[in-house]
Amino acid sequence: MNVRKGIVFCCFCVYLLKIMCMRTNVDINDELIAKAQKLGNIKTKKAVIEEALRLYVTIENQKKLAELWGKVELDDKAFE
Secondary structure (H helix, E strand, O other): OOHHHHHHHHHHHHHHHHHHOOOOOOOOOHHHHHHHHHHHOOOOHHHHHHHHHHHHHHHHHHHHHHHOOOOOOOOHHHHO
């Protein structure tokens, strides 16, 4: 790879990282974060927020799945 292509590739990688890792500033209750860190034995605020977001997404997906209860017929043979 020549130098010019290497520089273009590096710039593209930096661009992708900026898109994928978005920095956001929010005002969050310090006591609530501290309680969550202690309960979950989580060291950083970032990790607490990421875990909370994962949990939220999981719960919302479960709600959508629950809405399908009784509306979809399952093939019992698929589980054998």
